[in-house]
Amino acid sequence: MTACPSITRRRVLRLVLGATALAAAPSLIHEALAATPAEQYVERVGNQILAIANSGASTSRKRSQFRSVLVNHVDIPTLATFALGPHARSLDRRHRNEYYDLLREHIADLFIRNLDDIRGDRLEITGSTRRGNGDYVVTSRILRRSRGDAPVNWRVISRGGRLRIFDVNISGVWLAIQLRSEFSSVINREGGRAEAILGYLRGRR
Amino acid sequence: MAGFRDGSDGLASKVLAAFGRRALAAPLLASALVLFAAAPAASQDDADYDDAEVVVADGTLNDPFEPLNRVMFGINHTVDILVLRPVAVGYRVFVPPEARRGVSNFLAHAYSPVTFANAILQGNMERAENTWVRFWINTFAGFGGLDDVAARAGWPRYYEDFGQTLAVWGAPSGPYLVVPIIGPATPRHLVGRAVDALANPWTWILWDNNLWESASPTFADGVSTREENIETLDGIRQSSPDYYTTIRSLYHQRRLTEINNGAIVEEDLPDIPDVPR
Numbered sequence: 322m323t324a325c326p327s328i329t330r331r332r333v334l335r336l337v338l339g340a341t342a343l344a345a346a347p348s349l350i351h352e353a354l355a356a357t358p359a360e361q362y363v364e365r366v367g368n369q370i371l372a373i374a375n376s377g378a379s380t381s382r383k384r385s386q387f388r389s390v391l392v393n394h395v396d397i398p399t400l401a402t403f404a405l406g407p408h409a410r411s412l413d414r415r416h417r418n419e420y421y422d423l424l425r426e427h428i429a430d431l432f433i434r435n436l437d438d439i440r441g442d443r444l445e446i447t448g449s450t451r452r453g454n455g456d457y458v459v460t461s462r463i464l465r466r467s468r469g470d471a472p473v474n475w476r477v478i479s480r481g482g483r484l485r486i487f488d489v490n491i492s493g494v495w496l497a498i499q500l501r502s503e504f505s506s507v508i509n510r511e512g513g514r515a516e517a518i519l520g521y522l523r524g525r526r
Numbered sequence: 527m528a529g530f531r532d533g534s535d536g537l538a539s540k541v542l543a544a545f546g547r548r549a550l551a552a553p554l555l556a557s558a559l560v561l562f563a564a565a566p567a568a569s570q571d572d573a574d575y576d577d578a579e580v581v582v583a584d585g586t587l588n589d590p591f592e593p594l595n596r597v598m599f600g601i602n603h604t605v606d607i608l609v610l611r612p613v614a615v616g617y618r619v620f621v622p623p624e625a626r627r628g629v630s631n632f633l634a635h636a637y638s639p640v641t642f643a644n645a646i647l648q649g650n651m652e653r654a655e656n657t658w659v660r661f662w663i664n665t666f667a668g669f670g671g672l673d674d675v676a677a678r679a680g681w682p683r684y685y686e687d688f689g690q691t692l693a694v695w696g697a698p699s700g701p702y703l704v705v706p707i708i709g710p711a712t713p714r715h716l717v718g719r720a721v722d723a724l725a726n727p728w729t730w731i732l733w734d735n736n737l738w739e740s741a742s743p744t745f746a747d748g749v750s751t752r753e754e755n756i757e758t759l760d761g762i763r764q765s766s767p768d769y770y771t772t773i774r775s776l777y778h779q780r781r782l783t784e785i786n787n788g789a790i791v792e793e794d795l796p797d798i799p800d801v802p803r
Contacts (some may be wrong), residue, residue: 456798475794506767
């Protein structure tokens with residue numbers, strides 16, 4: 322008689338725990354599958370860029386809209402510093418703001434030049450990983466009915482509690498890495514003077 | 527940069543134009559092996575190359591033969607402007623888009639055995655299976671490969687080569703090179719090309735034909751790829767501060783993407799500087 326209540330309590334406890342686990346499982350699974358903040362951010366910004374590319378607006382209007390996206394969502398100072406590589410330290414502080422502005426315009430020009438590569442039906446997020454503290458890689462693809470889907474990867478960083486885009490990879494090429502390679506070539510050609518990048522970017526406007 | 531053939535490392539590498547695989551395979555293999563042995567150290571700290579160490583401190587690709595490479599690049603660029611690009615433009619003008627697409631599909635289809643074999647060697651059974659299925663679907667339902675029916679049915683096209691296989695096996699890439707006609711390469715990539723050329727069934731099917739006939743698939747591939755990349759390369763050439771440097775960086779990044787099958791290897795990504803606000 323004494324053993325029966327224990328067994329019964331143990332059985333009931335198992336049943337209750339099991340039921341709780343079953344009830345929690347869908348929400349746990351949902352949590353695991355739910356988009357991370359970085360993924361949600363990229364989906365929002367990425368579809369914004371896609372909408373600009375797909376719109377029937379004029380080239381200058383698209384450029385202006387994309388420039389707003391750059392201002393609001395791309396960490397230009399960090400990208401600009403990265404693009405200078407080891408020469409970043411030697412760029413005079415007086416020139417930094419101008420450099421940031423010129424780089425922003427340069428990226429806007431690149432966007433316009435590569436509009437065809439960016440157009441598509443929808444941006445689909447396919448996953449993400451956390452590379453380090455506040456450093457995320459989000460994978461996605463631009464879905465296109467008329468031609469093959471295009472893989473696009475994003476590097477998102479968290480600065481001051483805010484997510485910003487640092488780099489984007491289209492068809493295997495990271496923009497920031499490509500810029501660093503080209504800027505290094507410009508600066509090395511001018512005897513290692515970091516200020517040479519300003520002349521180069523001004524000349525491209 | 528979109529526009530390069532699916533998964534390929536773009537025009538500069540696709541311009542194999544080997545004038546017959548058999549003619550160049552052996553000297554290509556020998557040259558690559560010599561370069562492997564003779565390559566200077568990628569960094570002062572470690573004499574062994576691997577893809578991560580090929581990138582030096584300022585983010586550029588280690589290019590110990592840069593002066594010679596630039597000369598070769600200039601020669602290749604001149605040949606491209608004077609010969610290959612005009613031929614590609616003519617191909618576009620005189621051959622309808624549907625026919626060009628058929629040629630492109632057929633050439634990719636003909637390369638399937640090489641992709642299949644390399645997928646097996648890399649232990650990538652998913653890609654091997656995909657390539658196998660694609661081959662038979664396109665052979666029978668795609669008019670011998672002219673129509674990529676398999677892609678529309680959900681079997682995407684992949685591209686594998688022996689250079690990628692060597693990378694997966696851990697072979698170092700060696701220094702960046704610009705090879706006459708072939709374009710950007712590394713010793714590992716060249717060895718891979720030579721092995722693929724010898725392993726390609728078309729090499730043996732056309733073995734007894736004359737040089738022009740045996741070179742025709744390579745020539746067709748070069749023209750077809752060049753036509754697909756006319757605007758892309760024109761844009762790069764016009765917008766780049768240094769065409770040589772830009773192509774070098776694009777080659778390196780695209781090659782890494784191919785080796786990693788499009789996956790991002792987080793450890794290989796550079797660190798992001800901490801910029802004070």
